[in-house]
Amino acid sequence: MKFVHAADIHLDSPLRGLERYEGAPAEKIRGASRAAFRQLVELCLQEGAGFLLIAGDLYDGDWRDYNTGLFFCKEIARLTREGVTAIVARGNHDAASQITRSLRLPQGVRELSCESAETIRLEQLNVAIHGRSYPVRDVLDDLSQSYPAPVAGAFNIGMLHTGLDGRAEHQPYAPCKLGDLIAKGYQYWALGHVHRREVLSTDPWVVFSGNVQGRHARETGIKGATLVTVEDGRVASAEHRSLDAVRWVSLSVDVSEVNSGEDAVDLARLALETEIAAASDRMVAARIVLTGVSRAHAQLSSDPDRWQNQIRGLASELATPVWVEKVQFDTRSTIDPEQLITRDDPIGGLVRALRGARADQSSLGELSGELAELRRQLPAELRQLEEPLDFADPEQISLLIDQAEQLLLPMLANQSSS
Numbered sequence: 001m002k003f004v005h006a007a008d009i010h011l012d013s014p015l016r017g018l019e020r021y022e023g024a025p026a027e028k029i030r031g032a033s034r035a036a037f038r039q040l041v042e043l044c045l046q047e048g049a050g051f052l053l054i055a056g057d058l059y060d061g062d063w064r065d066y067n068t069g070l071f072f073c074k075e076i077a078r079l080t081r082e083g084v085t086a087i088v089a090r091g092n093h094d095a096a097s098q099i100t101r102s103l104r105l106p107q108g109v110r111e112l113s114c115e116s117a118e119t120i121r122l123e124q125l126n127v128a129i130h131g132r133s134y135p136v137r138d139v140l141d142d143l144s145q146s147y148p149a150p151v152a153g154a155f156n157i158g159m160l161h162t163g164l165d166g167r168a169e170h171q172p173y174a175p176c177k178l179g180d181l182i183a184k185g186y187q188y189w190a191l192g193h194v195h196r197r198e199v200l201s202t203d204p205w206v207v208f209s210g211n212v213q214g215r216h217a218r219e220t221g222i223k224g225a226t227l228v229t230v231e232d233g234r235v236a237s238a239e240h241r242s243l244d245a246v247r248w249v250s251l252s253v254d255v256s257e258v259n260s261g262e263d264a265v266d267l268a269r270l271a272l273e274t275e276i277a278a279a280s281d282r283m284v285a286a287r288i289v290l291t292g293v294s295r296a297h298a299q300l301s302s303d304p305d306r307w308q309n310q311i312r313g314l315a316s317e318l319a320t321p322v323w324v325e326k327v328q329f330d331t332r333s334t335i336d337p338e339q340l341i342t343r344d345d346p347i348g349g350l351v352r353a354l355r356g357a358r359a360d361q362s363s364l365g366e367l368s369g370e371l372a373e374l375r376r377q378l379p380a381e382l383r384q385l386e387e388p389l390d391f392a393d394p395e396q397i398s399l400l401i402d403q404a405e406q407l408l409l410p411m412l413a414n415q416s417s418s
Contacts, residue, residue: 001125004044005238006225007055007161007192008211009037010093014060014066025323028246028283029094033060034071035245036213040225041075042243047227050125051084055132055192055209056091056161069103080108087112087120090133091161091192092173097136112159116147121154130186131159134174144176147184155233156186159207161193168196169218181206188228188235195219197240198224203236217287217325221249247279248325249286254330256292261299261307264290267328269309276320279401283321289328297331304329 044052063069076086084233089112090096096114105111110120114133121128132143143160150156158181162174170193178200178287179187189206209226211219224243234262252270255264268288275284286385288311290300300307313324316378 001127001155001231001337002047002048002049003051003053003127003206003228003230004040004049004053004225004241005053005188005190005209005228006040006212007190007209008057008091008195009033009040009054009210009213010057010060010215011037011064011072012060013215014064026322026327028321029285029323032213032244032246033215036223036243037072037075039114039245039417040212040241041078041223041241044079045082049084049227051122051127051129052086053129053133053157053190054086054158055090055190057093057192057211058090059094059099060090060097061093066101073103073106076104076109077079080106084108085110085122086131086135087131087159089131089159089161089192090114090138092137094135095134095139096253102180104156117143119148119151121150127129127152127157129159134161138171140172142173142176142180143174144181144184144205150185150399155188156185156193158189160189160191163193164190164191164200167194168328178206187233188238194271195223196221197224199238202235203237205238207238208256209240212243213246214244217248217250217285219248222247242280243273245282247275247282247284249275249279249284251275251286251288253290254292255290255294255296255300257294259295261303261310263297263298264294264300265307265310269314272314272322272324276322277318281320283323285323285325287326287328288324289330291330293332293334294371295403297333300329300331309318331387350368391396 012030013033014030015330039128040052043049058069058072079086086109088109104325112118112120112131112133116134117131117132119128130147132146143156144162147158159250160174160176160181162176163170163172165175165177166172173193182201182204187204191206191208194208195211196208198208200206200208204229208224209224212225214220222242222244224241224242226238227241229237230317251268253264253267253269258264258267268290271288272286274285275286294300304327307329311327312324315324
């Protein structure tokens with residue numbers, strides 16, 4: 001017997017903010033969740049799965065129109081016509097309180113109750129599936145405590161949308177302890193909510209399948225579902241299968257050994273080509289970070305727009321579709337500020353002033369107030385950055401001063417030596 005465990009599909013996720021990026025393949029990326037779901041259906045059919053589990057967040061909140069639900073019904077009907085049952089649990093994004101529109105589900109689709117934990121029996125497969133949907137978005141109780149005892153002689157599965165005992169970047173919904181899940185006596189736990197695949201236990205199997213499609217630049221790497229094979233009432237294998245249509249990647253490119261911006265661009269190209277090969281013809285959406293203490297730092301930092309656009313221009317030269325979402329510069333100068341700080345000239349004075357400001361809390365506070373006032377005067381679209389700076393945080397202000405030092409000193413030192 002085989003079954004497929006998926007979660008966090010976030011069908012038709014709006015992917016806000018793409019319009020800020022000129023040339024972004026918005027339609028391709030917005031359609032990626034649908035493409036991944038089609039691949040999920042294909043996986044079930046090709047592998048002869050007996051059933052499909054969707055452990056929460058099938059949807060991404062209320063539908064903008066009925067097309068989202070119609071797409072799901074059309075695709076899932078391809079499974080049910082072949083006798084494949086789909087069992088769906090609601091999570092925080094598609095809780096009963098979050099979805100106001102609805103369509104009648106196709107025959108062969110079972111949605112777990114949001115009122116109490118229940119057991120769905122698949123008699124022909126001798127499988128018992130235990131679980132519960134979210135009635136509201138913010139479920140803060142341990143739902144697993146109310147799950148029924150395992151059915152004797154059956155293969156028992158628990159479905160749960162949970163933050164477990166805490167996961168970075170995820171709300172602590174339906175918190176529970178791994179030990180309590182293991183002690184329940186089920187043979188497999190199909191978990192959702194955490195978007196990165198994790199195998200927490202193999203006796204019994206406790207698995208976060210991860211989401212089927214990365215939604216933005218912080219959801220990087222391979223995404224998909226788990227194909228589970230059961231033999232003699234035990235899990236023989238639980239294999240990850242890739243389903244994503246767009247592969248988000250974050251590339252750290254070490255430019256320590258290069259001498260120029262052109263050399264740095266060449267290294268970025270090599271890094272992109274490596275990711276393209278690993279993505280197997282999928283579109284790649286890449287965030288590139290140039291790092292290292294490099295002689296190219298002065299060139300890169302003095303005209304970042306030039307080098308960012310040169311790297312973005314690489315996409316048109318590559319055979320596989322590539323979108324460079326962002327280029328970040330985290331390089332440092334080979335010039336050692338400690339060697340400049342004792343100089344009796346304006347450059348030495350500048351280094352001393354920057355170091356003094358960074359160590360003086362009152363100076364940091366004054367600068368924080370000035371920057372906060374400047375931010376208030378910016379247009380709204382510039383204030384709504386993906387990673388906004390907190391001008392009330394002294395550490396972030398200190399980081400800005402450090403970045404200013406790294407930008408200014410190479411240019412001033414070069415001018416003084418010419």
